[in-house]
Amino acid sequence: MNELLSEKVEQAATVLREQQIDAWLTFVRETTESGDPVLPMILGQPLTWQSALILTATGRRIAIVGKYEDEAVRQTGVWKEVIPYVEGIRTPLREILAEIDPRRLAINFSPHDVKADGLSHGMYLLLQEYLDGTPYGKRLVSAGTIINRLRGRKTAGEVTRIRHAIATTDEIFAAVASFARPGRTETDIAAFMHEQAATRGVETAWERAMCPIVTTGPGSMVGHGVPSPELAVRPGHVFHLDFGVRQDDYCSDLQRAWYVPSPADPEPPAAIHHAFEAIVAAINAAAAMLRPGVLGWEVDEAARTTLTAAGYPSYEHATGHHVGRAAHDGGGVLGPRWERYGRTPYYPVEAGNVLTLELGVDNVEGRGYLGLEEMLLVTDDGIEWLSTPQTELRQLGQVGERPAGVA
Numbered sequence: 001m002n003e004l005l006s007e008k009v010e011q012a013a014t015v016l017r018e019q020q021i022d023a024w025l026t027f028v029r030e031t032t033e034s035g036d037p038v039l040p041m042i043l044g045q046p047l048t049w050q051s052a053l054i055l056t057a058t059g060r061r062i063a064i065v066g067k068y069e070d071e072a073v074r075q076t077g078v079w080k081e082v083i084p085y086v087e088g089i090r091t092p093l094r095e096i097l098a099e100i101d102p103r104r105l106a107i108n109f110s111p112h113d114v115k116a117d118g119l120s121h122g123m124y125l126l127l128q129e130y131l132d133g134t135p136y137g138k139r140l141v142s143a144g145t146i147i148n149r150l151r152g153r154k155t156a157g158e159v160t161r162i163r164h165a166i167a168t169t170d171e172i173f174a175a176v177a178s179f180a181r182p183g184r185t186e187t188d189i190a191a192f193m194h195e196q197a198a199t200r201g202v203e204t205a206w207e208r209a210m211c212p213i214v215t216t217g218p219g220s221m222v223g224h225g226v227p228s229p230e231l232a233v234r235p236g237h238v239f240h241l242d243f244g245v246r247q248d249d250y251c252s253d254l255q256r257a258w259y260v261p262s263p264a265d266p267e268p269p270a271a272i273h274h275a276f277e278a279i280v281a282a283i284n285a286a287a288a289m290l291r292p293g294v295l296g297w298e299v300d301e302a303a304r305t306t307l308t309a310a311g312y313p314s315y316e317h318a319t320g321h322h323v324g325r326a327a328h329d330g331g332g333v334l335g336p337r338w339e340r341y342g343r344t345p346y347y348p349v350e351a352g353n354v355l356t357l358e359l360g361v362d363n364v365e366g367r368g369y370l371g372l373e374e375m376l377l378v379t380d381d382g383i384e385w386l387s388t389p390q391t392e393l394r395q396l397g398q399v400g401e402r403p404a405g406v407a
Helices: 003-019 070-074 090-100 121-131 144-152 156-179 186-199 270-289 296-309
Strands: 023-028 051-056 061-066 081-085 105-107 140-142 213-215 238-243 245-247 254-259 354-361 370-378 383-385
Touching (some): 003 051, 003 144, 003 156, 023 121, 051 090, 061 070, 070 081, 081 090, 090 121, 156 186, 156 238, 156 245, 156 254, 156 354, 156 370, 186 213, 186 238, 254 354, 270 296, 270 354, 270 370, 296 354
Parallel strands (some): 023 105, 061 081, 105 140
Antiparallel strands (some): 051 061, 238 254, 254 370, 354 370, 370 383
């Protein structure tokens, strides 16, 4: 039995009872083409024909799947009632729902959380057609809060895997700090990091073309950009990386920064030091706010006001997000109350959440983007750092020095 699947499916019954929802239906088809984001968490394999995965508040686990996939679902050891069909799913689905008779039936749609919005409009219309003539079509509610809590409350097994991903990321950061030097292009550095990941048998945490995000000075793309074959590490600039790995299905997401010494400024200038210290202070202010029950926007506000009070502009993104099976794992954000974030800044933080704290200052003294990103676990009374926070501005080698072992 897949222990992580079992943990999450067991957890679902608790969440359903908390939300006073009788049953949760994940309704999918051809998931290799348009998979529901929740499927890896509760099943761990693709499905071809129309399939209904039903979890109830009483703990029942019912999978109605096409013939030829039923045995594979049984072998997960997680789904206890597996019902195969051949001609159509309508009849077995209606029969099971009549047996359960849910007053509230949750399905996977959400206007706010992409990870809870896996039911396509076409599948919704098909479901309504199948439920026509029953009371259940009018009892459908969003599974957004269920999925948010299920993804957000990391089990011990999930946290262990995330720790391993962070440790691997730290190893790669250490390796690239020896590889990177003036003249190395952003694409050189990205290729090196991809090789380091492959050597360790891991994948990048998000799209390979944009992971790592490499910035080497004021001309680099900031944010979700791609490394440049023309821009290179230069003395006197800030060298910055945003990178993570996916290891055993779980991700890391971290940012680190270095100053590149120059003959004119062998030590980081005061302006760079001041910005770095302001970023660390803002991250610490957010960390001090984090505890179960606090709202995401409150954490964001603590970080944002700390940075702006130090004389820097407000950054144009959220302070943090969930990390798990994806680098951006859905659910609430530690973000401002902006329209684009919908209701997600109002979601309360919960024990078991694994979150990032990330922010920075763009083009400090014309030397490039300076930013940091850390990862932490929310505990019953505060936080535990999962990453080792960067609290000192590192220097990238020495002027004119070629790191040992690097051609």
